[in-house]
Amino acid sequence: MSIGPPSIKYLIEAKIEVNGVVDRNDIIGAIFGQTEGLFSSELDLRELQKSGRIGRIEISVNVQGNKTYGKIMAPSALDKYSTALIAAMIESIDRVGPYSAAAKIEKIHDVRAEKRRKIIERARAILYQWEKSKIPEEDEMMKELEEALLKARVIEFGPEKIPAGPDVEEGDELIIVEGRADVINLLKHGYANVIAIEGIKIPESVKSLASKKKRVIAFLDGDRGGDMILNELKNAGMKIDLVARAPYGKEVEQLTGKEIVDALHHAVPFEETAKQLKAPQRVREAAVALPEKLGEYAKEVEGRLMAVLLDEELNELKRTPVSELAQELQEQRNRVKYVVFDGIVTQRLVDALAERGDEVYLIGVRVGEISRPAENVKVLTLDRLQTS
Numbered sequence: 001m002s003i004g005p006p007s008i009k010y011l012i013e014a015k016i017e018v019n020g021v022v023d024r025n026d027i028i029g030a031i032f033g034q035t036e037g038l039f040s041s042e043l044d045l046r047e048l049q050k051s052g053r054i055g056r057i058e059i060s061v062n063v064q065g066n067k068t069y070g071k072i073m074a075p076s077a078l079d080k081y082s083t084a085l086i087a088a089m090i091e092s093i094d095r096v097g098p099y100s101a102a103a104k105i106e107k108i109h110d111v112r113a114e115k116r117r118k119i120i121e122r123a124r125a126i127l128y129q130w131e132k133s134k135i136p137e138e139d140e141m142m143k144e145l146e147e148a149l150l151k152a153r154v155i156e157f158g159p160e161k162i163p164a165g166p167d168v169e170e171g172d173e174l175i176i177v178e179g180r181a182d183v184i185n186l187l188k189h190g191y192a193n194v195i196a197i198e199g200i201k202i203p204e205s206v207k208s209l210a211s212k213k214k215r216v217i218a219f220l221d222g223d224r225g226g227d228m229i230l231n232e233l234k235n236a237g238m239k240i241d242l243v244a245r246a247p248y249g250k251e252v253e254q255l256t257g258k259e260i261v262d263a264l265h266h267a268v269p270f271e272e273t274a275k276q277l278k279a280p281q282r283v284r285e286a287a288v289a290l291p292e293k294l295g296e297y298a299k300e301v302e303g304r305l306m307a308v309l310l311d312e313e314l315n316e317l318k319r320t321p322v323s324e325l326a327q328e329l330q331e332q333r334n335r336v337k338y339v340v341f342d343g344i345v346t347q348r349l350v351d352a353l354a355e356r357g358d359e360v361y362l363i364g365v366r367v368g369e370i371s372r373p374a375e376n377v378k379v380l381t382l383d384r385l386q387t388s
Helices: 024-035 045-050 080-091 111-133 137-153 180-188 204-211 224-236 257-265 270-276 293-301 322-332 347-354 382-387
Strands: 010-018 058-064 067-076 099-110 155-157 162-164 173-177 194-196 215-220 242-245 306-310 316-321 338-341 360-364 377-381
Touching: 010 080, 024 045, 024 058, 024 067, 024 080, 045 080, 067 080, 080 099, 099 111, 162 180, 173 180, 173 204, 180 194, 215 224, 215 257, 242 257, 242 270, 293 306, 293 338, 293 382, 306 322, 316 322, 322 338, 322 347, 347 360, 347 377, 360 382, 377 382
Parallel strands: 173 194, 173 215, 215 242, 338 360, 360 377
Antiparallel strands: 010 067, 010 099, 058 067, 155 162, 162 194, 306 316, 306 338
């Protein structure tokens, strides 16, 4: 759709069907003739055209057999209420010459909204090109310098030469993270009292250092690896006061300053977290009768790394790549009832639906290790659907 003159606000689009052979001038004549005098002179189409509040009415016709099909385009500079009235007047046309006719409004385009959309799209493109064309040398140099300085500040602690911040032995608080990259990211955001354990096994020098501190915080990734280290910390019997976790699916090294502050602010007592830890277990499949239609979706998704989200009436809510499934479940969890997908049922997916309350079904290729099953999340595999 082309953008009209600046004064044009709306574009009325209508179709007309005439039970006879006519040309565009016949239709134009019918429009002006049958709308004349319907309302006050302020809404007379001829007067509105003279004042520029209604633009040139364009009509295209197509004759098929003994019928004529036309398309009407009428630009309007009036307000939306008056424009709607003009549209209704056009739709009232019931004859063209000697033939009966029927007009129907198909759409009223908001020309200004379309123009704003195009301007915004163009602005985004300009901004992208602007950012892309900026000379990045200074930014890159500053970034490289900052990273070099941060890496230079990382010390090697104890006989195991563990990565740590320069203030790890000072103060009453210690933050324990998983790896060197986590230490560097926390240093970047002003946390120098941090030390990494560099693996599942807890180094003796970390245990010794933690025993000397008033408060020790374990700051772990929001994934299965973080769960394993938390379990190891529990088994090691070392001093841990609080546990902070990165959001599910994120690692500490990826967090922004705000995310770090939020995670540390919401740290929970270690005893509370340790009680929730269970040895990894393979969840047994739910023994339930399922709708036959789910088997059709199982065949559709198999081998395509795709997921289908369905509501209680088996209406399709969303199709999404398996890589984006966890995020979609967060957004759709109050509506979704069945999830059929070509992937592994993981703890992250179970957690995404655990707070829903009522029953929901996760149906994947196979079931991974689930350490925290949810009573309301029923887990099954695709082959169960295909053989039912």
